[in-house]
Amino acid sequence: MPSTGRHYVLFYDYVDDIEARRGPHRDAHLAHLGRWRDEGRVVLGGAIGQPLHGGLIVFRVEDPDEVETFVANDPYMQNGLIESHRTEPWNVVVA
Numbered sequence: 001m002p003s004t005g006r007h008y009v010l011f012y013d014y015v016d017d018i019e020a021r022r023g024p025h026r027d028a029h030l031a032h033l034g035r036w037r038d039e040g041r042v043v044l045g046g047a048i049g050q051p052l053h054g055g056l057i058v059f060r061v062e063d064p065d066e067v068e069t070f071v072a073n074d075p076y077m078q079n080g081l082i083e084s085h086r087t088e089p090w091n092v093v094v095a
Helices: 023-038 065-073
Strands: 006-014 042-048 054-061 082-090
Touching: 006 065, 023 042, 023 065, 054 065, 065 082
Parallel strands: none
Antiparallel strands: 006 054, 006 082, 042 054
16 A cells, blocks of 8 residues: 655665676665565665666655665665665655
8 A cells, every 4th residue: 555655755876886786786675675666665766877876766655764764774775885875855746
């Protein structure tokens, strides 16, 4: 069941050599995203840049602390592939 919460955008800044290092962790990262999507808490997400330098994930959750829980359990974070991250509330005007 989709969340009735508000939208938040998570921005990831990846390590410089993300494309070379993400391979062993990519399936687990995508499965983590998929679980949150299936629960209605992740709306969409993907990598940013060419060359790849970051990620953007849109959440719909009740509390921004839920996004921090996602980050803490993300295999990319757990394996040192994310240099920094930030979460911003997003006021959707057009969907």
